[in-house]
Structures are given as C-alpha cells and as structure tokens.
Amino acid sequence: MSATVVHSLWTTAADPISKIPAPKIEYGQLSPTLIVVGAALVGVLVEAFVPRKSRYYAQVFVSVVALCAAFAAVVALAADGYGTTKAHIAAMGAIAVDGPSLFLQGTILLAGLVGLFTFAERRLDPAAHGNRVDSFAAQAASVPGGDSEKAAVKAGFTTTEVFPLLLFAIAGMLVFPSANDLLTLFVALEVFSLPLYLLCALARRKRLMSQEAAVKYFLLGAFASAFTLFGIALLYGYAGSVSYARIAQVVDGTVTNVDPALANTMGNDALLLLGSALIVMGLLFKVGAVPFHMWTPDVYQGAPTPVTGFMAAATKVAAFGALLRLLYVVLPGMRWDWRPVMWAVAIITMLGGAIVAITQTDIKRLLAYSSIAHAGFILAGVIATSKDGVSSVLFYLAGYSFVTIGAFAVVTLVRDAGGEATHLSKWAGLGRRSPLVAAVFAVFLLAFAGIPLTSGFAGKFAVFKAAADGGAAPLVVVGVISSAIAAFFYIRVIVLMFFSEPKPEGPTVAVPSPLTMAAIGMGVAVTLVLGVAPQYFLNLASQAGVFVR
Amino acid sequence: MSFPLLTATAALPAIGAVATAAVPAAQRTAAKWLALLVSLATLALAITVLVRFDPDGARYQLTESHAWIKDFGVRYDLGVDGIAVALLALTALLIPFIVLAGWHDADPLETGSKRWRPTQGFFALILAVEAMVIISFEATDVFVFYIFFEVMLIPMYFLIGGFGDRAHEHGEKAASTQRSYAAVKFLLYNLVGGLIMLAAVIGLYVVAGNFSLPEIVQARANGSLHMATSTERWLFLGFFFAFAVKAPLWPLHTWLPNAMQEATAPVAVLITAVVDKVGTFAMLRFCLQLFPEASKWATPAILVLSLISIVYGALLAVGQRDIKRLVAYASISHFGFIIMGIFAMTSQGQSGATLYMVNHGISTAALMLVAGFLISRRGSRLIADYGGVQKVAPLLAGTFLIGGLATLSLPGLAPFVSEFLVLVGTFARYPAIGVIATFGIVLAALYTLVLYQRTMTGPVKPEVSAMPDLRARELVVVAPLIVLLIFLGVYPKPVTDIVNPAVKQTMTDVHKTDPKPSVEAAK
Secondary structure (H helix, E strand, O other), X not given: OOHHHHHHHHHHHHHHHHHOOOOOOOOOOOHHHHHHHHHHHHHHHXXXXXXXXXXXXXXXXXXXXXXXXHHHHHHXXXXXXXXXOOOEEEOOOOEEEOHHHHHHHHHHHHHHHHHHHHXXXXXXXXXXXXXXXXXXXXXXXXXXXXXXXXXXXXXXXXXXXXXXXXXXXXXXXXXXXXXXXXXXXXXXXXXXXXXXXXXXXXXXXXXXXXXHHHHHHHHHHHHHHXXXXXXXXXXXXXXXXXXXXXXXXXXXXXXXXXXXXXXXXXXXXXXXXXXXXXXXXXXXXXXXXXXXXXXXXXXXXXXXXXXXXXXXXXXXXXXXXHHHHHHHHHOHHHHHHHHHHHHHXXXXXXXXXXXXXXXXXXXXXXXXXXXXHHHHHHHHHHHOOOHHHHHHHHHHHHHHHHXXXXXXXXXXXXXXXXXXXXXXXXXXXXXXXOHHHHHHHHHHHHHHHOOOOOHHHHHHXXXXXXXXXXXOHHHHHHHHHHHHHHHHHHHHHHHHHHHOOOOOOOOEEOOOXXXXXXXXXXXXXXXXXXXXXXXXXXXXXXXXXXXXX | OOXXXXXHHHHHHHHHHHHHHHOOOOOHHXXXXXXXXXHHHHHHHHHXXXXXXXXXXXXXXXXXXXXXXXXXXXXXXXXXXXXXXXXXXXXXXXXXXXXXXXXXXXXXXXXXXXXXXXXXXXXXXXXXXXXXXXXXXXXXXXXXXXXXXXXXXXXXXXXXXXXXXXXXXXXXXXXXXXXXXXXXXHHHHHHHHHHHHHHHHHHHHHHHOOOEHHHHHHHHHOOOOOOOHHHHHHHHHHHHHHHHHHOOOOOOOOHHHHHHHHEOHHHHHHHHHHHHHHHHHHHHHHHHHHOHHHHHHHHHHHHHHHHHHHHHHHHHHHOOOEHHXXXXXXXXXXXHHHHHHHHOOOHXXXXXXXXXXXXXXXXXXXXXXXXXXXXXXXXXXXXXXXXXXXXXOHHHHHHHHHHHHHHOOOOOOHHHHHHHXXXXXXXXXXXXXXHHHHHHHHHHHHHHHHHHHHHHOOOOOHHHOOOOOOOHHHHHHHHHHHHHHHHHHHOOHHHHHHHHHHHXXXXXXXXXXOOOOOOOOOO
C-alpha cells in the first residue's frame, strides 16, 4: 500500500469525526459542581481504602474542605461578574452560569456545610460499647433488631457512607437550578434524589419508621420523576429540542429555521400544555406544594433529623431554583396559562399547610407542614413574574434554609431514653429546664412565623411585596391570613416550652459538640442579621435576579 | 451630626434590657436596681426631649434619618411632634413606677434550674417593651413603626404568660393554664391585627413607593400622589383594624380583660397605660394623616363603635366581681372616649384625646398599682373577699380612692379636663353622640364608687384585719402619680401647650376645620 492510499484512508475515516466538534467545557465556571463531585468520589475511595477507625475523620475532612472550596469558587465566580455582566450558558448549553445559579449554589453549599455539621455530630447519643455514634444506623444492610445489627453496633460500626452520599446530593442540587436543558435537569434531579432516598433510610433509632419513610419517599419520588420525564418527552416532541432557549423560542413563536417536522408539531398546544404541566408537577413535588405534598410529613418525621433538616432546606432551594428558571426562561411565553394554575396551587399550599399543621402533635411533622406553608409563600413570589419576584424568592430561600436547619438541629438535642423526644407533649416546660435551648428554638419559631426583626419577616415582606407589585394582591391577603393561622401553632410550641410545667420524666437536653453548636449558632446569626440588616443580602439577591437566556 | 437623642431614648432601655437579662441568677436584687436605674435614666432622656422640643417649631423635630433597607424603600426616620412627645414622656414616666411596683412580682418561688432566671427576665422584658414603645412613638417611617408595633407583642406576651399573681383562687396549675390562655389570646388578636396591617403596609408601598410619612402626606397634599378612593379605604381599614385591636375598640376588645386579669398589676398597667396607647396614637398619626378622606368616610361607623365601647365597657365594669377585670372594662370605656375624641375631627376632641391618653395612663397606673398592692396582701382578686380595708390600711384606701376618683373623671383631677374636652369636641359636631357618651361618666361613678364601697368601707372582714398599710416602696410608687393627677387636673396647660400645635397640623391634614359655634358670642 502506498502512502497516499494510507493517507486517504486516514482522511476518509477521520472526516466524519471532524464533523463532530469537541465539546467545549468551561471547567472554571463549573468548578463548584466539579469540586463537590470530585470530593464525593474521593469519599467513595475513602470508604474503600481507609481503615474503619479513621474513616469518619477522613470523610468529615474531605467534605468540609470540598464544600468550603466549592463555596469559595462560587464567590470567586460571582466576584468575577459571572452573576451579572458575564453571565452566560456554559457546557454546550447545558448549564447556565448566571446570578440565580450562583446565588442558589452559594446558598446550597452553605446549607450543605451546616447540614454536614449536624451529620457529623457524635455526642448526642450515648456511646454504644465505648464507641461514639452519630444519628445513622450502624450498618444499613442489617435487619432492624436482628443479630447482625447487634453485632454491628457492638463492633462500633458507623455508616460513614453518609458523607459521600451527602456530597452527591449537594452536587445534584448545584446543577438542578442551573440546568439549562431538560435532560440536564432530569439527570440533576435523579443525582440529588437517589442519595436522599438512601439517607432517609439510615436512622440509628426508629429504623423501621425511617425505612418506611424512605420507601414512601422513593416510590412517590419515582412517580414524580416519571411524570417529569414524560413531560420532558412531550415538550421535546413539541419543540424538537430539550434546550431551554430553543423551547422558549418555539413557545414564543420567535423561532427561526423551522424544519418541516417542527412546523408540524409546533402548533400542537396539547403537547406543550401537557408537557410543561407534567414537568412543573415534578418540581412542585420536590418543593412540597399542595397537592403534591403527601410525602412531606412522613418523610420528615421518619428520616434521621439531620437529614430532614438538610433536605427541608436544600431541596427546597434547589427545586425552587429549577422552577423559577423553567417558568421564567422556558415558559414566560405561556405565562397566562400557568399563572392561574400556580395561583391556585399557592393558595391551597399556604392555607393547607397552615391549617393541617394546627393538629400536629409531633414536632417534626409540625415543621413539615410548616415547610409546606412556606412553600406556598415562596410560590407567591414565583408568581410575581418580575425581577423583584426572582430576587425576593432568592432572599427568602436563603433566610429560610438556615432557620430550617437550625430548628431541626435543636430538635436533635431534646432527647429521652428512646432517642429524640419529638412528641410535643414532651417539650412541655423545656424553657425552665434549658432556657437557652428553648430561647433559641423560640427565635427560630418566631422567624418561621415571620415576626419582624427576623429573616422570616424580611423574606415574607419581600415576596409579598413582589406579589402585590405583580398584581397579585388577593394572594397577599391569603398569605397574611395563613401567616396568622401558622402563627397560632408556632406560638403553641412557645407556650408549651415556656408556660407549661416541666414533666418530672421529661426529656433532657443533650450537650452537643461544637459542630451542632456551630450549626445552630449560624442559624441564629443568619436569622437575626437577615432580619435586622437585610440590605446587603437584598442587594445581592437583586443583582442576582436576572436569568441568562 | 448632632447627638441622636431619639435613638438614645429607645436604645438605652434596649441595652438595659440586655444587660438586665445578663445579670447572673444569684444577683436578683442587682438586676432590679439595674432596671430601675435604666428606666430612670431613660426618663431623664425623655425629659431632655421634652425640654428641647419646641411646640411652635417644625412639625417633626429632633429628626434623624438613615438609610436602612433600600430595597424596601425603608428609612430609619425618627421625629417627634407634640403628640408623640407627650406620650413618650408618659411612657418614660410610668416605667420606673412599674418596675418599682413589680419589685417582688418575679421572685422565684422555688429553686428551679440554676439557669432559670425569672426575675432578670421580668425586668428585661419590661425594659424591652419600653424601648419598642418609645421607638414606635418616634418613627416617622411607616415600616419602622410597623416593625416595632408588631415585635413588641413578643416581650409583652412573655410578660403576660410567664408572670402572674402569686395567689389564685383555683391553685397554681389552673392559674398557669389561664395565664397562657390569656397570653395566647393577646398575641393572636394582636398578631392577626398586625398581619392584616402588613397587607395594607405592602399595599401602601405599592401605591406610594416609599414609607416616609411626611413625604407621603406631602405628596398627597400637593396632588403628586393619587390614591383611588377604594384603595384608600381598603388601606385605611387595614391600618385601622390593627390599631383598633391594640387600642382596643369594641368588638375587638375581648383580649384585654383576660390579659389584664391574669397579668400582674404592673404588667397590666404596662398593657393598658403604655402599650395600648400606641394603638390610639397610631390612629392619630397614621390613619388620619395617610388616609384623610377614608378617615372621614369611616368616621360615623367608628364613632358608633367607640360609643358602644364607652357604654358597654362601663356597663360590664359595673357587673364585675374581679377587681382587675373591672379596671380592664373601665379602660375599654376610656379607650372609647379617646377614639371618639380622635374621630370627632375637632381640635378640642383631638387635643382632649391626646390629653386623655396621658391622663388615662397616669390614673389607671395609680388605680391598678394600688389594686395590685391590695391583691398581693389578701391573695385574692375578688371584690367580695374584701371589706373595711380603710380602717386597717387608711393610706392604701385613700390612694385607691383618689385613683378611682380620677377614673371617674372627678373635676380637679387630670382625667376630668380631657374627658370634658373630648365631650365638648364631640358635641360640637355630633350632639347626639356626645349626649349618649355622657352616660359613660355616670356609669363610671357607679362602678368606681361601688368598688370602693365594697372593698374599703363596711365592717372589717377577718381576713383583712391584719392587712399592713402601704410600705415605703409602695408609697414612692403611688404618691408621685397622685401628685401628677392633681397637678394636671388643676393646671393642664403644660401638656396642652405641647399637644395643641400638633393637633392643629393633623386637623389641617384631614382638611377639617372646627365647626362654627351655633350661638354667636356676645359682643
């Protein structure tokens, strides 16, 4: 064979390849996610190779360093102007690097860091056989109450896998609000959901309840994911693309270069309406909006409390971020179709969450229903469809996530012989036994209730103002009415803590390690700072209030 | 930049509250003295405000203005007019007496947890309430006012629910249940009011774009800010509802008897003499000025409600068996007078109403605190448990009588002047309502004198035969209040001089002038 033949073979073989451009990946701009994913993989390796005794320390170290580094990366990107002037779409149209992305990623990372502190807490449960234990099962695979469980406890096993799982979940959450095409959105959804299902099942105490919660969450979550996927398929069928920008153009009717296939489907509004409704449904499931909230109380109650706190905060942040982007970037053209529906959802979510919460007797279920009511308040800001609406939601989420993690961290402290004493009757007179813990919890409850000078009030004011500006005054009225209803049960807990006589066999308050103290302290600090001097953070949120298209 | 006097007046008790709360558990007495000193220092600052305030000067004086939350259009704007100065002084004046009267109210019964510090908490909460009340009198930014109007509920709530009378006819457990019921009722009523107001506050922002009271009033006056009639009415109702709950106005009053009955006497004074004044004050400052047209539109309905308050409160006071409930219903009747005076839209009516707020604060404090001393001696709030006290404790009975006579507006005591002004002011415009309101005075005589007669006169009941008379501390509390009642009854000019220019301004804002006398003055 002559050289020329070889050469032509080369070129003909290489020709089709050269027509596929190498993807251009902006590694720097994706670094927050990449750092967290990398650390999660390192965590898996630690699980495999590091001796059992030192795994806990190695995992905590890796996770803390990764989350701090990722947060630093977010700050660096924001300082570089990626949140405002340099906002653009990275990774071949898959990821948007813009204000809302960076703001929410920062929030998720901080919430994740604080959540991690509660994950790593090992001083609350009494030491089992001389080993310090955390909130997680000794060995997830062993049957609850069985011999292998006893053996695992005796051997001092701990489930250090929770740290990489947490990091994977965070990584998914980082991508979720910045996903700029439907497939990335779905992959991110699964990446953060699956570790959460697992984490829910890992409680050290009340394991059956925890596993039940995980199964419920998984089944319902799988349904929701299936709906989302179906919706994505329909929307793809409608627009011929999964890219947000392209779909938005098709919806608006501003699309150029229409090929015959697209021309055929474009007019089919059934595909568009059904598809977007199904995707929105999947997202509303994740934020826990009525009527897709059924999983919330059971899962919040059954999951290990640190997981509940993290999940309640970070999932909401991520899912609202994705919802905002979907509604503001992809579907602004059909605003008049989705607004009435979202109005209805917001109203029943606010009222439903607040009313049902009144009858709750378990503190974790109570907080679950309260989180539903809060989802309703946030939806009021989403509906505003204005820049103010976006930034108010961003601000609300930032404030809310710290209150939530802090509140659940306090729940982990109140314990009796059976572990956490979550039944409300056991909280009677807590204020007399441990004034400080009760006072801190009261601060969180007041923030939930939206009392002025807490972050809850500033956030509520911001979203209601945006909603009123956007012409949704009735929604504001419903909002204040359900705030009043919600205030009732927050106050009931305060009454119980401060004005009831302590029971003789009541729970004790465990003295936590600096980890949980840091989580709670950060919650209180953020709550007060965002309540008293919110201007800086409002500025930040309002700078971050523009989506890149 | 000049010294921020108004901020200091509010910041001092706030800092004092934190400091008092931080006093170690064992140093209870130190905490009490600290609270007393802070409240006296606050009084000194308030007197400085009073002295530096020029009644004939600018509308708002000693103003301070700082950026706070730009995104919400909120500025930290403070400034006082004559009405605010008068109420500020009243608040600062009453707190030391409340602290002194409550000296032993929060001593721990049994030793609980080492970290449980009820005494420190009690005095810290009182100072916190003082700080918040003062700043709500000073705020000229609607949002700033709203924040403190709302947040003062929290310390108040703990004061009502956490501390009660030692003795209770049904035992400690029942007492604690009733207390927390009263506290929750107080909080829920006021919180609902506040949240309704929040909707109106947001609405105001949407309409006006900022929260500055002077700016909005000016913009409305010169026509640059137009408000649709229906919008103005809705916003007015939102604001008024919150203030009517706080004041309280019939039929939103039902939390007050519970709260005053269950709280200790000093806290009851704090509620009715200090905190509730924010409600009536805010009607004058915010409802009338921000929504003049809607205020005039609502006047007939509000006058009728306040008339009902006057008569209903007085009638129920006559029927009470519990001393503190009686004072509470009497207060509802008096708040009816205040609100009537405000909405009569005459300068006598509004001056009278402002003066009434001050006088009612002092007279209720005198009556209620003496009643508290009485109750703490016998361990019962029921009128039927007393009799012939004046024979064993003449000082106590005497001061109680003066407090009672002030409540029924006896000429020569301060409340007479204000009640007279309110009635005259109302009569000038609405004669029928003025006439009916006069019955309130008759009923007031009835309930006060019957209360005095049943508790103080008659044969000495065996349970009260060993009752000690007023102690030195208690005399220090009561004597100055009585001196003030008599002084302002004879010579109310110092207060009216401060108040009148501000009232004239408010009248101008609502475009109302006093009606011409129907009879020509004699040439």
